[in-house]
Amino acid sequence: MVDISTKISGIKLKTPLMLASGILGTAGTSLKRIAVFGGASAIVTKSLGVEPRSGHKGPTIVKSIAGGLISAIGLANPGYEAFKEELDIAKEGGVPVIGSAYGFSFREYIEVAQALESYGASAVELNLSYPNVGKTGAFYGKHTELSYEVVKAVKESVNIPVFAKLTANVSDIVKVAKACEEAGVDAITAITSLEAMKIDVNTGRPVLGNKVGGLSGPCIKPIALRCVYAITKEVDVPVIGCGGITTGEDALEFIMAGAQACQIGTGILTRGITIFKKIAREMEEIMEKQGYRNLDEIRGIAH
Amino acid sequence: MRVTKIKEIIRETERIRTFVFEEKVDALPGQFVMVWIPDVDEKPLSLSKHKGDLTITVLAQGPFTNKMAELKVGDKVGIRGPFGRGFKIIGDNLLLVGGGVGVPPLAALADKAVEEGKNVTAIVGAITASELLFVDRLENIGARVLTCTDDGTAGKKGFTTDLLRDLLQKETFDSCYTCGPEIMMVKVLEQTKAKGIPTQVSMERYVKCGIGICGHCIVDGTGQRVCKEGPVFRDIEVEKITEFGKYRRDASGTKVYFRNR
Incomplete structure (x- = not known):
């Protein structure tokens, strides 16, 4: 019997397959559905800020090559205060709920993280990676010192585990990951969507309302995998792999690269909400065939 | 995203126009398309014909639909879809x-x-x-x-x-x-x-991605996506949609309650 359960910062997960932030996470009922019907082992909320944000004008998403999507929703969210009741509903899904937080200052990151802790989130994932809105997200993740400072500030302000989601649009993601580790981060999520764009040749105009966006989906998987491999080589805190994971084979690649768990988002487009159940089954099948009993046995074996 | 041209504009009423495009569809009644006006925005609009020339009928009532009302025959717009359940x-x-x-x-x-x-x-x-x-x-x-x-x-x-x-x-x-x-x-x-x-x-909700991935058009009670499991719902489903007739979410996801109830 194959066991694909895992654990991150003391949070038990029945499978390593979590819902990534920014996907179907605007409402508690949706998060609950992903957990119950979809089979996600943990759910990460839409990134929440201090104030409500309407996000960018459309198109917010355009299909790209090889199952990829380029998107720029623009951190649309109702603000953390409105999310208290959503989190209560999300928790009915019976799996850990991880709150994603962004801010335009250290203070805002702290404010959102503290609120999420008080609402009962199992952990907070700091969005240090979102590429499409000014001085937040990747603005922090692209500066090693800012990443260090914001993680440290939040770590000192909350008791729940703090994750940091990083961008690969930097010269050295390992350096940023190390800075987060030094600041006391409990886990690193890598990677977010890659900066990209689409131009329509009929009109000569960028298609996305924000002109540029983030590329996600199977086409970024090899890049994400390489990042996880590089980070886990140098950093001791658990790494959650994210980027184009669509099949059981994909997920196992990330585990073998050293990931503690995986996050799934764009794969829902091709495989539906039950992708979490499907990938879990595929992982078990492959592991059974290869004679692997659990994830610890294969984690990082590619090193 | 496919870019097509407006073939014909029919003035239905003072504020309502039907746009016929140089593109064919074969869809289910009730399905919608995402219509992009370059440099303006993109919005979901219901098909007013299920097959033949792609046709939508639009009430000028906001920034996007007012812009649509200014479009002329031959102007280019982008189309995604048809999407959703009819x-x-x-x-x-x-x-x-x-x-x-x-x-x-x-x-x-x-x-x-x-x-x-x-x-x-x-x-x-x-x-x-x-x-x-x-x-x-x-x-x-x-x-x-x-x-x-x-x-x-x-x-x-x-x-x-x-x-x-x-x-x-x-x-x-x-x-x-x-x-x-x-x-x-x-x-x-x-x-x-x-x-x-x-x-x-x-049902009408704030649709952003149109393909069931962003989660903006979720309805409470069932967690269904209006752009994917909707926009058409059966009565037995609607009974479980707790927000039906009560509120909807705006562009930020903030609940906006219907007034005249």
Whole structure:
């Protein structure tokens, strides 16, 4: 019997397959559905800020090559205060709920993280990676010192585990990951969507309302995998792999690269909400065939 | 994203225009397309014909639809879709209840139903005579059309739900289809439920991605995505959608409560 359960910062997960932030996470009922019907082992909320944000004008998403999507929703969210009741509903899904937080200052990151802790989130994932809105997200993740400072500030302000989601649009993601580790981060999520764009040749105009966006989906998987491999080589805190994971084979690649768990988002487009159940089954099948009993046995074996 | 040109613009009423594009569709009535005006925005709009030239009917009522009203024949727009779940025709004797710009997807449904040899009765309502949509179009395909306006300038003075009450006292139908203001649809459902008529509702929510990935158009109660599992929902589903007739989420995801209830 194959066991694909895992654990991150003391949070038990029945499978390593979590819902990534920014996907179907605007409402508690949706998060609950992903957990119950979809089979996600943990759910990460839409990134929440201090104030409500309407996000960018459309198109917010355009299909790209090889199952990829380029998107720029623009951190649309109702603000953390409105999310208290959503989190209560999300928790009915019976799996850990991880709150994603962004801010335009250290203070805002702290404010959102503290609120999420008080609402009962199992952990907070700091969005240090979102590429499409000014001085937040990747603005922090692209500066090693800012990443260090914001993680440290939040770590000192909350008791729940703090994750940091990083961008690969930097010269050295390992350096940023190390800075987060030094600041006391409990886990690193890598990677977010890659900066990209689409131009329509009929009109000569960028298609996305924000002109540029983030590329996600199977086409970024090899890049994400390489990042996880590089980070886990140098950093001791658990790494959650994210980027184009669509099949059981994909997920196992990330585990073998050293990931503690995986996050799934764009794969829902091709495989539906039950992708979490499907990938879990595929992982078990492959592991059974290869004679692997659990994830610890294969984690990082590619090193 | 496919870019196409506007082939024809039909002025339906002062504020409502039908746009016909140089592109063919084969869709289900009730499905929608995402329409992109370069450098402006992209919005979901219902198809007003289910096949043939891609056709949408738009009320100029906000920044995007006002911009649409300024477009000319030959202008380029982007199209994604058709998306979502359309109406499913049940039985032989169909009743359509449409209010305002809720009528176009029902007109598409009427076309398909008549093609399939069904009997169609349509209750069409609007605020005033000049805003009544597709009465001639529906009559021309052989549908029985009952009209009403809030101000009594055409048809019966009153609401579609008043006409519906009178009609259901005399007749029954195999199925009912409704699209329009949500408060109207709540009342339609109450009446058809009491008479045991299966009903399908076309819901409107803030759709962003259109492909079921961003989660913005989620409805509370079921967690379904209007762009994917909707916009057409069956009555038994609507009963589980706790926000139906109560609130919707705006561009930020903040709940906005319907006022006139």
